[in-house]
Amino acid sequence: MRKIGVLTSGGDAPGMNAAIRAIVRKSIYHGIETYGVYQGFSGLITGNIKKLEIGSVGDIIHRGGTMLQSARCEEFKTKDGQKQGLDCLNKHGIEGLVVIGGDGSYHGAKALTELGFPCIGVPGTIDNDIPGTQYTIGFDTALNTVLDAVDKIRDTATSHERTFVIEVMGRDSGDIALWAGLAGGAESILIPEEPHDMEDIADRIESGLKRGKKHSIIIVAEGVASGAAFAEKLKERTGLETRVSVLGHIQRGGTPTAFDRVLASRLGARAVELLMDEKGGRAVGIKNEEVVDTDLLEVFEQQKHMNDDLYQLSQELSI
Numbered sequence: 001m002r003k004i005g006v007l008t009s010g011g012d013a014p015g016m017n018a019a020i021r022a023i024v025r026k027s028i029y030h031g032i033e034t035y036g037v038y039q040g041f042s043g044l045i046t047g048n049i050k051k052l053e054i055g056s057v058g059d060i061i062h063r064g065g066t067m068l069q070s071a072r073c074e075e076f077k078t079k080d081g082q083k084q085g086l087d088c089l090n091k092h093g094i095e096g097l098v099v100i101g102g103d104g105s106y107h108g109a110k111a112l113t114e115l116g117f118p119c120i121g122v123p124g125t126i127d128n129d130i131p132g133t134q135y136t137i138g139f140d141t142a143l144n145t146v147l148d149a150v151d152k153i154r155d156t157a158t159s160h161e162r163t164f165v166i167e168v169m170g171r172d173s174g175d176i177a178l179w180a181g182l183a184g185g186a187e188s189i190l191i192p193e194e195p196h197d198m199e200d201i202a203d204r205i206e207s208g209l210k211r212g213k214k215h216s217i218i219i220v221a222e223g224v225a226s227g228a229a230f231a232e233k234l235k236e237r238t239g240l241e242t243r244v245s246v247l248g249h250i251q252r253g254g255t256p257t258a259f260d261r262v263l264a265s266r267l268g269a270r271a272v273e274l275l276m277d278e279k280g281g282r283a284v285g286i287k288n289e290e291v292v293d294t295d296l297l298e299v300f301e302q303q304k305h306m307n308d309d310l311y312q313l314s315q316e317l318s319i
């Protein structure tokens with residue numbers, strides 16, 4: 001393989017730049033040219049492709065977002081759009097493609113693989129919801145951003161003796177809520193994977209208040225309910241006034257943590273190694289500290305399971 005492409009797609013995640021850097025530099029180290037496809041799969045359709053040199057990826061390892069930009073591209077979900085993308089790759093003489101993104105992006109990579117074009121999926125999303133890896137690039141940074149906010153909100157919650165409802169990202173995956181809730185000592189954590197019991201939540205708050213607790217923090221993943229809707233229901237049940245904080249897009253940005261930079265560098269480098277070995281159609285990931293790869297076409301047959309032990313622990317510690 002002499003020429004490979006790289007694109008970032010779907011929601012941006014801190015550490016994507018570190019992955020791009022690793023892909024470009026690992027390739028150049030091994031005498032392979034790298035082409036950046038800008039704005040996700042739409043760049044494949046419009047031909048927004050530029051050659052990347054060593055210096056093109058300088059000074060980005062510490063930056064959030066993605067230098068290649070990202071986009072949602074509905075056209076690429078159609079056979080016609082995928083065919084156009086394939087033609088574009090062939091026209092540029094690109095022989096393999098690394099796709100960094102979440103589950104939707106993996107489906108795009110899967111579609112190209114099914115058309116016979118070698119693609120490698122690199123898990124880049126703050127949601128930590130991709131099968132085939134324990135951690136996705138961006139999750140650790142987002143988690144620390146949320147934790148920082150939880151700690152700050154706790155200060156004001158304690159000072160004013162208030163209950164706060166904090167809404168965090170996670171439509172189908174509760175990992176951000178669960179990990180931030182455990183690390184931040186939240187009283188209740190609501191995640192899409194587990195049903196919640198309003199009576200239990202209300203009882204916890206009330207018994208906390210009785211024993212002189214000065215604040216309560218409830219973390220709600222957006223897939224369960226909006227913070228405002230949940231606060232309203234809680235008020236109906238307990239009469240308790242709460243303050244709601246929606247963390248929103250700050251969770252996506254910021255300087256990637258050391259963990260995310262190292263993970264991105266390792267996974268990006270493995271993606272290039274796989275293409276060098278003519279092993280297209282793989283998804284890279286990390287399991288028990290080892291870089292692993294699985295079949296991209298089968299990766300969604302596995303389910304990404306939430307960590308039940310962590311959830312149980314959070315329940316036991318938040319009495």
Ligand code: ATP
Binds near residue numbers: 009041125
């Ligand atoms: P995140 O989880 O952070 O939102 P994502 O990769 O899941 O990231 P999506 O918007 O779902 O984000 O997908 C990104 C892009 O991948 C889409 O805009 C589209 O171009 C492409 N894509 C999604 N699903 C498919 C599909 N079934 N076939 C081909 N391409 C797809």
